[in-house]
Amino acid sequence: MTAVENEKSTVTVTLNGVEIEANPGELLIDAAERHGTYIPRFCYHSRMKSVGMCRMCLVEVDSGRGPALQPSCMIPVGEGMTVDTESEATKKAQDGVLEFLLINHPLDCPVCDKGGECPLQDQTVAFGPGESRFVEEKRHYEKPIPISDTVYLDRERCILCDRCTRFADDVAGDTLIHFMDRGNSTQVNTFPDEPFASYFSGNTVQICPVGALTAKPYRFKARPWDLEETISTAWIDSVGSRVTIQSSRNQVLRLLGVDADSVNWGWLSDKERFGFEALNSEDRLTAPMVRVDGRLEATGWAPALAAATDALRDVDPARIGVIGGARLTNESQYAWTKLAKGVLGTDNVDAQLGDGLPVEAVLGLPRATINQACTPGRTVILVGPDPKEDLGALFLRLRHAVVNDGTTLIELTPTRTGLSTIAAHSLHPKPGEVDLLAAALVDAVSGDAHDAAGVPANAIAAAAASISGPVTVVLGRASVAESAAVTVDAAIALSQLEGVGFLSALRRGNVHGALDMGMAPGLLPGRVPLRAGCDAFDQVPTEVGMDTIAMLEAAASGDLDVLVLLGSDPLSDVPDADLAERGLAGAGTVIAVEMLPNASTLTHADLVLPAAAPTEVDGTFTNLEGRVSVAEQKVTPPGTARADWMIAAELALRLGADLGVESPESIRAEIAVVSPVHAKLTETALADGRVEGVLISGSSIEAPTASGSTTPANDAYSLRLVAARRMYDNGTMLQASASSAGLAASVKVTLNPTDFEKLGLDAGTVVKVISGRGELMAPLAADFGVPAGSAMIPTNAPGSNVNTLIDASASVTDVRVERA
């Protein structure tokens, strides 16, 4: 290669007689598609490594030695290459490959869920021979076999493209499905008695180019030509994955991932993909309910709103509290903030349930995007929950970055996570001491390595030495059994690293939107503190209000007259069950605005207002980066359920104030004016960011200050509790999803096996776990991923909820484990 060619930034290829410019290293199949020539393919997927399995993309390529058929998904473009995708030889190859692929394909298209949107059908029509010469008996297998709780496999239809197996191996890292046998008997299957129990199994259904993998929730529900679709945003977690919502006859039937380069790359966790089932649940609230003689009874909106207004009118603002709001769209959150802070005048608003982080830690530190975290050559430090359990799509992005792009991952987590096997360094501090470890890591970077939080100095030094490039800290609560202050202190320590950015790992759907819209004590819309004021509000509270824990404490001592639960379930989610119970019981009037009844609603709400679901409203969501993307109404709400912003506007009107909101668009326009950071959130920007969204940056919130709290040492007889979330739990939404409800594993106490001997117990034994707050019974499980001296219990698991053991006011929770 001459020097001149080296300087050239593109490669010139002749494609069907026309010269095109391709990027160096680009695959021929991609270059051709970018220039409008679609080369048929089955196995090639732009987000996975090429394997050249299906041979469908054979085209005639001449790189100087005469034309020859080559798979265009396997060869990068070369200077002077001549490609013919329409030559006789290419046509003959395509005919041959399709005839061959169809030899064993059962052609049961009329009963196949893929029929009508099937690449094999489409490409056979477009590129195929039309007729087969094969008259022999086709290969037969047992028709669909369930390979997991949500996915069926029909091996007869499989064309062995390797997409699902590559996804499982390379993308998800769950090596549970493989090719088996040889020759004509080659088939995809799971290992005996080992189901394809991956959190990401639904993606294989979406990328299957035939109907070999089908999803249980969509099985035989509709045909593609029945479906209407719209691009929207997943609401289950805070990654803000872009999805296509497909519905038929006013019912959402399927969600597909959309390839948004900055967010989810087309992947979804099964919880995001199948979570829509809860919205179709028969348990959805369809009418307001009011408690009469201890029972909730259906009523109309007029009496319900009148009752709510009566409860709220002339109450001291300090005696009103609003808990929740992370489920709402940004527009609804703004309306509720305006109602609570601007009309009612209370600052007691908190979208988090004591299981999140203070506002300063999320909005007051320099933020990073997912793409920045995943940039090759950088370092990611995980101080937070297991992304695989909490933020599925983020896990896939991080995993790809570490495995393929050379991103260095350092974990500072209390237990092993889904990323541990690929992490450069996996350091597990004692629960409640991650701040000490983070400080030690920063010290080690400047050459002063020392032991910290039970981690030896040499491990910390090695981790510090591996840090390269700018650092992104994925920051969240690894365990709700330790106080948020510990995580905040760790973040403060790590913020001294050079070029550091923080990626919040708060999990709830639109919790970042809630913070941006001021749904936290001391905060107003637009990431500004109370003192900054808000022109659009009639009044602004002067005193910083209470957070969820403080509100519940106030309610427990009879100091809260009205408690609004805005899509929240304190009994299940507040990491102090005793406090939540006392708080809800002690509050004057409890008003719940809910889609589905939850434990707190059923037992304590005096008034329930039915809310519309994310697929039933127009609006926007904000993801963990601060990226705002559109959520579009696809179906109508059940019964008389209404959008949350309408409920806020109605209540305000009845209280004699006008929120001045008429539609999500009008609210958005007001936000863009009111908020100093949302000015660029125009309708044009949203339309341009249809897929990628609009990234909102900047903040007037100050960085957090160190709490100075220290964690007490535990005595030799107790274990320190780690209460971490699992993807499938006893949450209301998940339990209302028919196909996913059963996936929640019942509660277990996981210990390091070395602790078994000390306690004289064995795996499987049912034990009693006792803390200062309460006790629970659960069987023991062994896992070397839990450090000795710690006990891991999942939050809100079926059986017993670990939050009965936790005292929200303590910095850590120590438990004793005894034979029951």
Place this chain on the structure above:
Amino acid sequence: MADGSYLKGFGVTFKKLFEDRVTGDYRGGKGLEKGKPDEKRPKADRLHGRHVLNRYEDGMEKCIGCELCAGVCPAKCIYVRGADNNPEAPTSPGERFGYVYEINYLRCIHCDLCVEACPTQAITESKLFEFSFTNRSDAIYTKNELLVGDDGKPQQLPWEDWRDGEDTMTSGWMRATSPAGDHRYEGVVHWAGELGYGLRDPETGQSAEANDDEGARPAASSVEHG
């Protein structure tokens, strides 16, 4: 108009006034009570009338709920939803069956595209068109009404005027057409066996090409039957 052609049109009308009415003997079933003749005119074999949902000889439904009929329907009058067959007591062969099947006869234009689209010959049309409704919901036939009875014949619903012979050969139109419009299969391919009728002989003589082009027909043995 100057040529007076419209007068020619009036002439046709005028002439018809003195001819016998073709519906003269049809009294919608009321004639028989009064001892008067009450007969329908003979209908063409391939007349498009009210649909039937056929069953196989063993009684299983032919419909697999694939919705191709609903997809092709230009009047959007068909609503189908599939569901999983119960493996213990399947409704149709295979995995899927037509769980909901509705035709709205206020919209149906009897074009028979549904019949052509059906991959299992589940839906065909009878020669009955004498049915009327007094409300909208009656006009929507569900699976209960469309499915053939245990004798393989269409159910004769109280508001329909069936006469002897009209309920046989409901798949006549379908059987007269060669698969995929390919005349080479004419006279070779049987349709799937039907409840009450079994496997009927393939029909012949339907297209001109078939008669001209005898040599192009594939050998009977190489074509999949049924």
